[in-house]
Amino acid sequence: MVDNADTASEQQTLSLQQALDLAVKHHTAGDLLRAESIYNQILVSEPDQPQALHLLGVIAHQGGHNDAGFELIGKALAIKPDYAEAHNNLGNAFKALGKLDEAMSSYESAIKFKTRFAEAYINLASTLMEVGRADEAIKNFQQALILLPDNAEVHNGLGVALKKLGRSGEALSHFETAL
Numbered sequence: 001m002v003d004n005a006d007t008a009s010e011q012q013t014l015s016l017q018q019a020l021d022l023a024v025k026h027h028t029a030g031d032l033l034r035a036e037s038i039y040n041q042i043l044v045s046e047p048d049q050p051q052a053l054h055l056l057g058v059i060a061h062q063g064g065h066n067d068a069g070f071e072l073i074g075k076a077l078a079i080k081p082d083y084a085e086a087h088n089n090l091g092n093a094f095k096a097l098g099k100l101d102e103a104m105s106s107y108e109s110a111i112k113f114k115t116r117f118a119e120a121y122i123n124l125a126s127t128l129m130e131v132g133r134a135d136e137a138i139k140n141f142q143q144a145l146i147l148l149p150d151n152a153e154v155h156n157g158l159g160v161a162l163k164k165l166g167r168s169g170e171a172l173s174h175f176e177t178a179l
Contacts, residue, residue: 016042016046019041020042023035023042023052024055026038032059032063035059036059039059040056050079050080050086051076053072053076053079054072054073054077054083054086056072057070057072057076057086057093061073061096066097069093070090070093073086073093074090077090082113084109084117085114087106087107087109087110088107088110088117088120088123091103091104091105091106091107091124091127092123100127100130103127104124104131107123107124107127111124116147118147118151121140121141121147122141122144124140125141128140129164134161134165135165138158141157141161145158152178152179153178155175156174156175156178159172
């Protein structure tokens, strides 16, 4: 027999998950106002919900409210320090502000907590390219390529990095694959 408290908790969790799924759907579709409203409703009932805090922080950053974005993503990470996606998006926020060292550190944290996180490898590699560290970028593009072998963006980035180091033959192969 199932305890009534357990059943109520399960139903609340299910409706919370449904609300998160709906908010993410709106967020992905670009309906940021609707997504933001749902994230805020979730936080009214569960103020320490890390996914809602994180994604509300992403929306704040997308809207140019960087301080609020950093604060919300930081709260999510304080609650769930191993939240790889939040580390990755914190890196994106740092990168947008030109804080490349902080961005790389955030991407590295994302990879530490989720070793098969292609997007974080790509973000780290492209940031490494921006700071002139093509050799390290190659390693990260190669890691991303293991996870996304047919991804044109990764092949192109790897080609650019290889070309920068004078490895034109290898670069050409990746450029052709990207096309």
